[in-house]
Amino acid sequence: MYKSDHNSWGLIAKIFHWGVAVFVIMQMSFGINLHFMEFSPFKGMLINNHKIFGTAILLLVILRLGWRFSNPKPSNKEVPMIHRIASGVIHVLLYLLIIWLPIQGMLLTWTGGYDVAILGLFTLPRLIGENLAFYEELKGFHYTSTLILLFTFLIHLAGGLYHRYIDGDKYGIWKRMSFKKRS
Ligand code: HEM
Ligand code: HEM
Numbered sequence: 001m002y003k004s005d006h007n008s009w010g011l012i013a014k015i016f017h018w019g020v021a022v023f024v025i026m027q028m029s030f031g032i033n034l035h036f037m038e039f040s041p042f043k044g045m046l047i048n049n050h051k052i053f054g055t056a057i058l059l060l061v062i063l064r065l066g067w068r069f070s071n072p073k074p075s076n077k078e079v080p081m082i083h084r085i086a087s088g089v090i091h092v093l094l095y096l097l098i099i100w101l102p103i104q105g106m107l108l109t110w111t112g113g114y115d116v117a118i119l120g121l122f123t124l125p126r127l128i129g130e131n132l133a134f135y136e137e138l139k140g141f142h143y144t145s146t147l148i149l150l151f152t153f154l155i156h157l158a159g160g161l162y163h164r165y166i167d168g169d170k171y172g173i174w175k176r177m178s179f180k181k182r183s
Helices: 011-035 041-069 083-109 133-165
Strands: none
Touching: 011 041, 011 133, 041 083, 083 133
């Protein structure tokens, strides 16, 4: 039940998936909102929360990947090859982006001359010095990467909804990630 098997994702993998999904969707929305805000003490406070949430995402993804590789993955044998390849590429891209974005955010914070504290509690040593010109460049990159993540996520979401509502979930792809008991 807790561990994944060849038929379904286990409870822990599902909690990781949906927990990270909620955090990442919130982080993208708040981040994109930050992009359009003028600097103010209120924005400073939002950036602080954004950093706490962002480092929580990085921690969760590291734990999630550890769990993922210590469990079997549900089998995809009946799923057509083209779906398997497309979903595999999207899953790898999603993982890469949700690791790369928090790392980028940390580099961004250091080049801005600030510290990064994991969950706002444990300050990390600065791996790169203050560099305000690079800060502006990285900020643009951080924003573009978020748009790429958003686009990748929307393809993933469309794939999930396709299986659920158009395909009648005939391969059980939706069911094996859902919390509903399998019938
Ligand atoms: C709310 C929208 C979402 C829905 C409806 C959804 C749906 C699903 C479903 C049904 C699966 C199972 C696919 C399978 O077993 O082959 C899955 C897997 C996966 N999802 Fe999502 N998902 C959502 C959000 C996200 C987000 C925001 C991320 C990350 C940014 C994400 C990353 C993944 C990854 C990486 C897998 C593959 C599992 C693994 O290999 O560890 N999902 N998703
Ligand atoms: C999945 C994780 C993350 C996403 C999707 C994300 C997304 C974004 C977006 C869209 C912006 C607005 C950029 C702009 O103003 O053009 C932003 C700003 C920022 N992010 Fe992130 N971020 C993430 C993680 C992090 C982390 C972990 C940190 C640092 C620990 C961080 C630090 C910052 C900072 C300092 C800014 C403000 C830049 C400014 O307005 O001066 N981010 N983020």
